[in-house]
Every structure is written in C-alpha cells, then in structure tokens.
Amino acid sequence: MSEIRLFVTTTEKQAGAVLDVMSVIFEDEDFAVATMEIDERRDVWEASVYMMAGEEESVRSRLADALAADFSDLPIEREVLPEIDWIAKSLEGLAPVRAGRFVVHGSHDRDKVKTGEIAIEIDAGQAFGTGHHGTTAGCLEMLASVARSRRVRNVLDLGTGSGVLAIAARKLLHVPGLATDIDPVATRVASDNARRNGVVDGLTFATAPGFHSTAFGRHGPFDLVIANILARPLMKMAPQLVANLAPGGSVILSGILAEQRWKVLAAYNGQRLKHVRTIWKNGWVTIHLTK
Numbered sequence: 001m002s003e004i005r006l007f008v009t010t011t012e013k014q015a016g017a018v019l020d021v022m023s024v025i026f027e028d029e030d031f032a033v034a035t036m037e038i039d040e041r042r043d044v045w046e047a048s049v050y051m052m053a054g055e056e057e058s059v060r061s062r063l064a065d066a067l068a069a070d071f072s073d074l075p076i077e078r079e080v081l082p083e084i085d086w087i088a089k090s091l092e093g094l095a096p097v098r099a100g101r102f103v104v105h106g107s108h109d110r111d112k113v114k115t116g117e118i119a120i121e122i123d124a125g126q127a128f129g130t131g132h133h134g135t136t137a138g139c140l141e142m143l144a145s146v147a148r149s150r151r152v153r154n155v156l157d158l159g160t161g162s163g164v165l166a167i168a169a170r171k172l173l174h175v176p177g178l179a180t181d182i183d184p185v186a187t188r189v190a191s192d193n194a195r196r197n198g199v200v201d202g203l204t205f206a207t208a209p210g211f212h213s214t215a216f217g218r219h220g221p222f223d224l225v226i227a228n229i230l231a232r233p234l235m236k237m238a239p240q241l242v243a244n245l246a247p248g249g250s251v252i253l254s255g256i257l258a259e260q261r262w263k264v265l266a267a268y269n270g271q272r273l274k275h276v277r278t279i280w281k282n283g284w285v286t287i288h289l290t291k
Contacts, residue, residue, distance in 0.1 A: 003081040004056045006063060007048035008074040012037070015045035018071060022049050023259065025066050029232070031059065050081075099137040100144025102168055118171050121197055122162050135228050135254040138279045138286030139165050142252045145277070146224065146288060147172055150250055154219065156180070158227040158241070159255075160205070163190025165226050170199050178219040180208040211240040221246040227253050228286075231260040235267040242271040245291050250276075254286040261285045 008018055015035045022033040031049050038044040051059045056078075064076060096105035096112050103117045113119040143165070146152070155177040157166035166179035181187050184207045191205040206215040223246050227234060234241075234253055245251060251273060256264050258280065264287065265275060273289040 002053045003050060004053055005048050005050050005079040005081055006056070006060055007046045007077050007079070008067070008071065009038070009044060009046050009077065010071075010074055011043050012045045014071070014074075015047040018047035018067065018074070021066050021071075022047065022063070025062055026059075031055075053080075097137055099140035101172065102140045102144065104136075104140070104164060118168065119197075120164055120167050120171070122164055122193055134281035134284040135256075135286065136164060138281045138284065139226055139228050139252055139254050140168055142254075142277070142279055142286050142288050143168055143172065143226065146250050146252065150223075152223045152250070153246075154178075154222050154224075156216075156220065156222040156225045156244065158225060159229040160190045161186055161228070163193045163203075163205070165228060166190065166203055166205075167194050167197050167199055169224070169226065170194075170202050171197070175202075175223075176219070177203045178206065178215060178222075179203060180206045180213065180215065182207070182209045210237055211244065216244050220244045221249070223249045225249070225251045227251070227255075229255045231256045231264055234264055238267040238271050242268070242273060242291065247291060249291045251289045251291075252286065253289070254284065256285050256287065258283055258285050261287065 010018065019033060019035050026033055026049055031051055033049045035045055035047050038046055049059060049063060060076060067074060096103050096109050101118050102120060103113055104120045104122055105112060106123050107121055152173050152175055154175055155169040155173065157169065157177060157179040160166050160179035160181045163179055166177050170177050179190055181190065187205050187207045194203050204219060206213055208215060221244050225241060225245055227241065253264060261278065268289050273291055276288040276290055279286040
C-alpha cells in the first residue's frame with residue numbers, strides 16, 4: 001500500500017503554526033508530521049502529514065477541519081510517495097557514527113574502527129536502527145553514561161529493530177539481555193546482526209507485542225530497560241515497563257521528539273520514576289530515568 005503525504009505550502013512562520021495544529025490532532029496516533037524548507041530566498045515552506053493510502057480520506061477531512069479557522073486560504077495538496085527501501089537507501093555511503101565508546105559502521109568501513117572503540121557492524125537491512133538516527137545515537141551515548149555510574153546485571157532492549165542497542169549493551173556490559181520487537185523480521189535481522197558482531201550467546205531475541213510474552217517473566221525484572229520506540233506507545237506502556245524494572249533500575253527512553261518530552265516525562269513520573277538526564281540530538285531527545 002502506498003504512503004501519502006498531505007501538505008500545505010506557505011511561509012516559514014505559518015508552516016510552524018500549521019505544524020503545531022497537526023501535532024495536536026495527529027501526534028497521539030503516530031502520524032508523522034514535519035516542516036520542510038523549499039525555497040529559502042522566497043520563504044517557501046511546506047508543512048506535511050504522512051499516512052498510508054487507506055487512511056487518507058479520514059486524515060484529509062480532519063486536517064481540513066482543523067485548518068478551517070485560521071488557514072482556510074491554504075489548499076491541501078497531495079503527493080504519493082514512491083515505494084523505496086528507505087533504510088537501504090539511507091545507508092548508501094554513510095560514514096561511521098561514534099557515540100560514547102561505540103562506533104557503528106557498515107562492513108565497508110571496518111578499517112575505520114579505532115583502538116579502544118566498541119565496534120558494531122550494521123549494514124543496510126529490513127530493520128530500523130543503524131546509529132545514524134539521533135534516537136539511536138542518543139541511546140548509545142546514554143548507555144555508556146549509565147554503565148559508568150550504575151551496576152547493571154541484565155538488560156531489556158524493547159523494540160530492538162536492527163539489534164544495535166542490544167548488541168551494544170552486551171559488548172559493553174557483558175551481562176544477559178533480552179531483545180524484543182513486534183516485527184518478526186526485525187527479530188530475525190537483529191539475531192543475525194548479533195552473530196555477525198560475534199555475540200553468539202548472552203542475548204535472547206523474541207517477537208513480542210508490548211509485554212504480552214512469557215519471555216519478560218523468564219528474563220526479568222531488568223536492571224536496565226532501553227526503549228527506542230515512539231512517544232505514544234512509550235506513554236501507554238509506562239505501567240507495564242516499570243513493573244518489569246528491578247528496584248533501583250534505569251530506563252533509557254527515545255524515539256521522542258523534543259516537544260513531546262514533557263508528556264513522556266509526566267507518564268513516567270506518574271510511575272514514580274525520577275529523571276536523571278536528557279540528551280538532545282537533531283530535534284530528538286533521549287531520557288534516562290531511575291526507579
């Protein structure tokens with residue numbers, strides 16, 4: 001099914017205002033919203049919301065209603081996005097990324113790993129998470145920070161994607177870990193990536209939607225939970241996540257836009273977790289909390 005972009009074209013100031021409106025009506029439903037500069041000299045910008053084709057009619061109607069009061073003069077335009085393997089495309093020619101003690105690289109850059117660095121090799125594949133995105137890099141940096149300050153005996157990587165965070169935790173901490181994802185393809189890719197990186201034991205991979213799996217009970221409670229997902233599911237699963245956290249344990253959360261951080265913090269403060277630190281990278285935040 002094709003992906004659709006609905007957008008309006010306007011000035012930078014108005015695009016920001018339209019983005020605020022879109023965020024209010026769509027952010028809790030995981031529709032991506034964004035602004036993009038088209039022509040700097042003429043101050044032309046676009047504010048967009050992305051959805052699958054089957055959702056277009058509903059999204060267009062709600063967007064039109066939301067813009068009617070203050071932006072009725074801005075026509076809603078439509079673009080059908082090409083079906084491209086964006087993960088593979090985005091990795092073409094990417095340089096190694098360094099975060100804390102970690103360096104994440106493709107197989108073509110093995111010779112660029114420096115002495116003392118913890119190397120993680122991830123090539124283009126079908127699962128998200130290469131270290132180049134601000135959320136993954138933020139989690140790697142925060143993982144290194146937590147390892148310096150706290151004792152960790154076991155780890156949960158929730159929403160593992162490519163497995164990069166689970167592999168990083170295993171290589172750095174040398175403790176058992178559980179890595180889960182709702183997508184069986186991601187689970188398989190993560191397991192393959194672990195073996196490619198020489199991690200043949202100590203990590204268990206499981207396909208599990210949310211916390212509905214016996215794997216959590218078998219391997220938990222966890223001293224460290226890393227969850228690089230999205231703001232809305234992070235907030236919804238806060239009670240279950242904290243229930244699987246050992247006393248004194250740490251949580252690293254990411255996949256959170258900067259403007260969403262207060263809602264996520266409120267959800268976890270409501271579960272009596274304490275905020276320790278926030279890292280900002282390219283408009284995204286990574287948050288460390290403790291029980």
